[in-house]
Amino acid sequence: MxxxxxxxxxxxxxxxxxxxxxxxxxxxxxxxxxxxxxxxxxxxxxxxxxxxxxxxxxxxxxxxxxxxxxxxxxxxxxxxxxxxxxxxxxxxxxxxxxxxxxxxxxxxxxxxxxxxxxxxxxxxxxxxxxxxxxxACDFDFENCEECRNYSKDVEEIGLRSSNLLSITQVREGHCGTVSFIRGNVLELASVLELHITMGSKIKVITKDSSKDYLIISVDDKETPIKRDIANNIFLKVH
Missing domain, CATH: 1.10.10.10 (Winged helix-like DNA-binding domain superfamily/Winged helix DNA-binding domain)
Known part of the structure; x- marks a missing residue:
């Protein structure tokens, strides 16, 4: 060990x-x-x-x-x-x-x-x-599909240099850049439907914990997002 x-x-x-x-x-x-x-x-x-x-x-x-x-x-x-x-x-x-x-x-x-x-x-x-x-893990993957398909030893995986927070962990009024998306192919597709991709600029507008949705802006365009989806989108906070 x-x-x-x-x-x-x-x-x-x-x-x-x-x-x-x-x-x-x-x-x-x-x-x-x-x-x-x-x-x-x-x-x-x-x-x-x-x-x-x-x-x-x-x-x-x-x-x-x-x-x-x-x-x-x-x-x-x-x-x-x-x-x-x-x-x-x-x-x-x-x-x-x-x-x-x-x-x-x-x-x-x-x-x-x-x-x-x-x-x-x-x-x-x-x-x-x-x-x-x-x-999120600290392996240098953009999504879980990359991780699943990686066949080499874990010691050979590169590590991220930045700490990430999920959208639901980011405080209201704060911004970040999408750096990792967690989940399977279907979950990745649901994120893409919101026009969120790697590198998208996200700002958290409101995050009332009693509601199933958060309000965010994606590249300056305001949109609602389900909390369970927001849990799996990780940002490098600015």
């Missing part, structure tokens, strides 16, 4: 920052303390350490945000966790209440090869059992 680059403890912090950072500008030490069941003082010390390592930006009494370096690690471990939860539930039949703990125990040792195999087996899922977005 290859040597670990960072500790499981650091990965847990980055994963929590990713989870709460999608809905907040800064994640407070109080939020992290409750989520990780760690004393606030210990959280503060860890955030200072993570800042020195270049994983977060930390502001005392306000909280922390992930840097691009930290976000890349956080997305990767979050993706593994959420795919594992779905695999444990749908394939192994593990009870819902046990999914999170078991996925936490497994995510840090799950290889990229196993993650990719699970993703293909589960037919490129977009949501975990809790209904949270499964982040």
């Amino acid at each position: 290859p040597k670990r680059e960072i500790s499981e403890n650091i990965e847990e912090y980055l994963e929590s920052l990713y989870k709460f950072g999608c809905v907040s500008d800064h994640v407070s030490t109080t939020t992290l303390s409750k989520n990780l069941d760690v004393a606030p003082g210990s959280v503060t010390q860890m955030l200072k350490k993570l800042e020195k390592l270049g994983y977060v930006n930390y502001i005392p009494y306000k909280g922390a945000t992930l840097t691009p370096k930290g976000s890349k690690i956080a997305q990767k471990i979050t993706r593994k966790h959420r795919i594992l939860e779905l695999f444990l539930k749908d394939v192994l039949g593990i009870k819902f209440e046990n999914l999170h703990v078991q996925a936490c125990e497994m995510e840090h040792s799950l290889s990229d090869e196993a993650e990719r195999a699970m993703c293909i087996m589960l037919k490129e899922p977009d949501l975990c059992p809790d209904g949270n977005i499964i982040p």
Whole structure:
């Protein structure tokens, strides 16, 4: 097994920052303390350490945000966790209440090869059992068809240099460029029907969580888009 680059403890912090950072500008030490069941003082010390390592930006009494370096690690471990939860539930039949703990125990040792195999087996899922977005993989593919048809070893696949967010994760008023589309041929076709292709410029106009549609602009033309489609269109945010 290859040597670990960072500790499981650091990965847990980055994963929590990713989870709460999608809905907040800064994640407070109080939020992290409750989520990780760690004393606030210990959280503060860890955030200072993570800042020195270049994983977060930390502001005392306000909280922390992930840097691009930290976000890349956080997305990767979050993706593994959420795919594992779905695999444990749908394939192994593990009870819902046990999914999170078991996925936490497994995510840090799950290889990229196993993650990719699970993703293909589960037919490129977009949501975990809790209904949270499964982040895109960091392999340098434009869509899942390219991944399925790739026959070489996983170590030979190039990696993306940029972090991506699905349209449903991008905040209102923010923009991005389409860099990855998840799903099968039919799902890709439904995206093309909206005149969305690789490189399209997307702006999120409204994203009311109580509705099945979001309003976006595609290359400056406003259009509604179903939430389940938006989940699978990933942007490099500007």
